[in-house]
Amino acid sequence: xxxxxxxxxxxxxxxxxxxxxxxxxxxxxxxxxxxxxxxxxxxxxxxxxxxxxxxxxxxxxxxxxxxxxxxxxxxxxxxxxxxxxxxxxxxxxxxxxxxxxxxxxxxxxxxxxxxxxxxxxxxxxxxxxxxxxxxxxxxxxxxxxxxxxxxxxxxxxxxxxxxxxxxxxxxxxxxxxxxxxxxxxxxxxxxxxxxxxxxxxxxxxxxxxxxxxxxxxxxxxxxxxxxxxxxxxxxxxxxxxxxxxxxxxxxxxxxxxxxxxxxxxxxxxxxxxxxxxxxxxxxxxxxxxxxxxxxxxxxx
Amino acid sequence: xxxxxxxxxxxxxxxxxxxxxxxxxxxxxxxxxxxxxxxxxxxxxxxxxxxxxxxxxxxxxxxxxxxxxxxxxxxxxxxxxxxxxxxxxxxxxxxxxxxxxxxxxxxxxxxxxxxxxxxxxxxxxxxxxxxxxxxxxxxxxxxxxxxxxxxxxxxxxxxxxxxxxxxxxxxxxxxxxxxxxxxxxxxxxxxxxxxxxxxxxxxxxxxxxxxxxxxxxxxxxxxxxxxxxxxxxxxxxxxxxxxxxxxxxxxxxxxxxxxxx
Numbered sequence: 001x002x003x004x005x006x007x008x009x010x011x012x013x014x015x016x017x018x019x020x021x022x023x024x025x026x027x028x029x030x031x032x033x034x035x036x037x038x039x040x041x042x043x044x045x046x047x048x049x050x051x052x053x054x055x056x057x058x059x060x061x062x063x064x065x066x067x068x069x070x071x072x073x074x075x076x077x078x079x080x081x082x083x084x085x086x087x088x089x090x091x092x093x094x095x096x097x098x099x100x101x102x103x104x105x106x107x108x109x110x111x112x113x114x115x116x117x118x119x120x121x122x123x124x125x126x127x128x129x130x131x132x133x134x135x136x137x138x139x140x141x142x143x144x145x146x147x148x149x150x151x152x153x154x155x156x157x158x159x160x161x162x163x164x165x166x167x168x169x170x171x172x173x174x175x176x177x178x179x180x181x182x183x184x185x186x187x188x189x190x191x192x193x194x195x196x197x198x199x200x201x202x203x204x205x206x207x208x209x210x211x212x213x214x215x216x217x218x219x220x221x222x223x224x225x226x227x228x229x230x231x232x233x234x235x236x237x238x239x240x241x242x243x244x245x246x247x248x249x250x251x252x253x254x255x256x257x258x259x260x261x262x263x264x265x266x267x268x269x270x271x272x273x274x275x276x277x278x279x280x281x282x283x284x285x286x287x288x289x290x291x292x293x294x295x296x297x298x299x300x
Numbered sequence: 301x302x303x304x305x306x307x308x309x310x311x312x313x314x315x316x317x318x319x320x321x322x323x324x325x326x327x328x329x330x331x332x333x334x335x336x337x338x339x340x341x342x343x344x345x346x347x348x349x350x351x352x353x354x355x356x357x358x359x360x361x362x363x364x365x366x367x368x369x370x371x372x373x374x375x376x377x378x379x380x381x382x383x384x385x386x387x388x389x390x391x392x393x394x395x396x397x398x399x400x401x402x403x404x405x406x407x408x409x410x411x412x413x414x415x416x417x418x419x420x421x422x423x424x425x426x427x428x429x430x431x432x433x434x435x436x437x438x439x440x441x442x443x444x445x446x447x448x449x450x451x452x453x454x455x456x457x458x459x460x461x462x463x464x465x466x467x468x469x470x471x472x473x474x475x476x477x478x479x480x481x482x483x484x485x486x487x488x489x490x491x492x493x494x495x496x497x498x499x500x501x502x503x504x505x506x507x508x509x510x511x512x513x514x515x516x517x518x519x520x521x522x523x524x525x526x527x528x529x530x531x532x533x534x535x536x537x538x539x540x541x542x543x544x545x546x547x548x549x550x551x552x553x554x555x556x557x558x559x560x561x
Contacts, residue, residue, distance in 0.1 A: 016559075053409050056559040079411035089402035091310060105302045106410035145406075 003030040004067065006153050006184040007052065011061035014051050021047040022208040024061065029186055029201070031066075031152075034179050036195030036216070037188040038289065039205035045188040046086060048205070049157050053083060066153055079107065082146035086157040086188075088138055090130040096141050097126035103145035111148045118144045121170055136162040147174060154178060156187035160194060172198050196220075196285040204289055219288060224260040226283040231275035241265060247287070258283055303407075303417055307424035311390070319432045322382040323439035326375040330443040333370050356504045361524040367449040371440075372459055372523030379436060379463045380521055383429075384493040387467035390428055391474030392481070392489030394421045395555055400483040404560040414556050422548060425471050433464045455527050462521040462532055469517040469544040470496060476547030479554040482561050514539045 007029035014021035022044040029035045039045050050056045052065055054074040063070045065077045090099045100115045119126050122140040130141060139162050146154060154175070160168045176198070179185050189195055195202050196216060203213035212219070226247075233255050238244060243261030253276075259266060270278070344364045347354060354360045357377075363369040395418070398404040407417065437460050444451050474489045481488070500518035502509045513519035519536035526532060 050405075050560075055405060055408055057557065075411045075413055078409060081409075083409040085405045085409070087402065088406060090406060091306070091403055092401070093310070102302070102306060103406075103410065106407070106412055108411075142406075 003032065005029060005064070006031045006033065007035075007063070007065055007186060009048075009052075009061065009063035012048070012051065012058060012063050013060045014047055014056060015059050020044075020208050021059075022051070022205075025205075025208065025210060027203060027210055027213065029184065031184050032179070032182065033184055033186075034175075034198060034200045035184070035186045036199035036202040037186060037205065038190065038192060038195055038202055039188070040190060043205045044208040045205055046157055047208070049083075049155055049188065052155070053078070053081075080152040082149065082151035082154045084139070084142045084146040084154075084156040084159050086161065087135075088142035090138070090141065092131050094130045095126065096124060096128050096130055096133070099130050099141055100126070100144050100148065104148060107149055109149040111150075114150075115144055115148045118148060118174070121174065122167065134162075136164065136167065139163060140167070143171060143174070147178060150178070150181065151183060153184045153186065156185075158189060159187050160189065160191065168194070192285045192289055202285070216285065219285060220282065224258055224283055224288055225263070226279075226281045226287060227257055227259050227266075228277075228279045229255045229270070229273075229275060230277040231273055233270065233273045233275065237269060237273070238266075241269070258287060301420075303412065303420035304423050304427075307394075307421060308427060311424070311428055315428050315431060318382070318386045319435035322379060322386075322432070323436040325378050325382070326436065327439045327443035329374045329378065330367075330371065330440065331447060333367060333449070334447050336370070337365060352505045356501045361528060367444065367447075368452050368455055368527060371444070371452075372455070372527060375440065376459060376463070376521070376523045379460070380466070380518065381493075381497065383432070383436075383463050383467045384470050384497060384517070385490055386432060387429055387471040388474050388489035388493040389486060390425050391471035392478050392485040392492075394425050394475055395478040395551065396481040396483065396485045399481075399561045402561075408560060415552065418552055418555055422475065422551075425475060426468070429464070429467050429471060433460060433467070436460075454530070458526050458530070458532065459521075459523055462523075462526060465532075465537065465540070466517045466521045469540045472544030472547040474547070476550035476554075479551040479558065517543075 005028055007027060009025050009027045012025040012027070013023055015023075025044070025048060027037075027048070037045055037048070047056070051058050052063060052070055054070060054077070058071070066080050068076045070077065091102075094102070096119070097115075100119075101112070104111055104115065116126070118124075122143065124137065124140045124144070128137075130138065133141070139159070143159070146156065156175075159171065163171060172194070175185050175187075199216050201214065202216050202219060204211040230251075230253055232253070235246065235255065238255075238257075241261065243259055245258045247256045247258065347364060348360050357373060362373055364373070393400075398407055408414070437456075440456065440460075441451060444456075470493055474485075474492055477488055477492070478485060496515075496517045499512045499516040500522075503512035503516060503519065504522075513536050516536075517540050520533045520540060522533070
């Protein structure tokens with residue numbers, strides 16, 4: 001392990017009554033990383049984050065954030081991080097500037113200049129009442145609150161939902177700057193393209209457990225290939241070959257699938273078929289995710 | 301300090317409205333006294349001959365013809381009921397509203413411990429109740445002075461002290477309840493206040509229910525007792541203060557462990 005870990009969970013488990021939240025979660029995020037935490041709704045992304053922040057209490061296992069234990073050193077952790085909840089609410093009757101100021105006061109930080117600059121970049125009117133804001137604009141206030149004090153670790157729960165594409169780009173450029181200045185960025189998302197575009201590392205979570213966690217570049221090169229065959233090949237003829245996940249077929253004589261395995265084996269079968277066209281490409285992160293996702297389903 | 305300031309700031313409008321409503325209602329009653337004084341002979345007789353009802357409000361032992369007697373029944377009831385409801389609402393929403401308004405996630409992702417937040421909220425409840433009672437007391441004194449009656453400082457003080465303690469007790473109990481709730485506690489709070497009020501009335505009416513005086517926060521606010529004895533009834537006050545402290549302790553223990561929504 002070269003670098004220190006910003007987030008380190010060991011068999012972290014949180015169950016609500018009898019129902020599952022997260023189970024034996026092992027998540028490692030290196031300091032300085034730009035980390036995407038991907039999973040479908042209800043997979044346990046928010047539960048993980050809320051447990052790390054101490055909003056909810058772990059059932060078993062353990063975790064450290066920036067080297068501090070999440071149970072005993074909660075305030076030390078909170079003083080070094082910035083957090084954007086997936087749905088952020090402020091106190092009624094507050095103006096935007098009051099909310100931002102209150103957040104800074106709670107941290108004992110004075111960063112009004114930075115806050116003002118962020119408001120301008122995000123096109124946010126500091127005099128508006130928070131309760132009159134749309135979801136997206138409220139989110140912007142949350143972003144300013146989370147970023148204004150230059151935290152060591154930024155945790156963002158589905159940060160881009162509600163933001164228009166232009167704002168999403170501005171938002172990610174703010175994150176990239178923070179990251180360049182040394183902050184670790186950890187954000188959850190179910191949009192793979194943004195993870196692929198901005199993150200250096202990513203983890204997939206499903207049903208409360210990590211499916212896989214790796215560098216994005218390595219994930220993209222898992223040896224998985226996206227194959228499209230036009231011709232006489234059918235699903236039946238490929239039966240018995242492991243590592244195939246079918247995706248949607250556009251036409252009747254077309255077969256699309258992800259393949260992870262011995263390419264020679266596949267070519268032997270293909271050689272006996274009448275094939276008009278074939279493409280073999282690298283799949284997108286999204287397709288890799290679906291591949292793992294469905295493989296996980298089958299295993300059950 | 302930051303949280304405390306914010307808490308008081310958020311509730312100042314409601315505090316002002318309640319203080320003025322209770323205070324001005326009392327003042328109005330007091331201002332009506334000179335006119336009623338002349339007719340009080342009959343009223344006294346009527347009030348003291350209503351059997352159980354008379355006892356329930358301690359009107360058998362108070363003289364309506366004097367400002368003290370009049371004040372302690374009329375105004376006492378206004379401050380008693382109004383103050384109890386106010387304290388219940390403030391107490392029961394103190395912790396609960398963070399989750400009800402979804403602001404818990406914002407507040408507790410900042411480096412403030414739950415203990416500190418609970419303490420700040422507790423102090424805000426205390427300050428708000430103290431401010432309300434101060435405003436009401438001032439308005440009362442001014443109105444009594446305005447009708448040219450002599451101000452009965454000692455009794456006035458004791459009556460208001462009793463009502464203050466009663467409000468603090470109810471607020472403390474509701475504060476404890478607040479730590480269990482995530483929304484919609486106002487009904488419970490007002491329910492507690494009403495229950496306390498009626499328990500005292502039942503205890504006043506029936507000798508076999510007299511033990512309820514140890515339960516009700518209104519027991520030590522019995523103005524007839526206070527004026528007669530010149531002090532608060534400790535045997536009723538002490539259990540009340542125990543309930544109040546228990547509510548606060550429960551809030552600390554429970555909220556520390558709570559999974560916030």
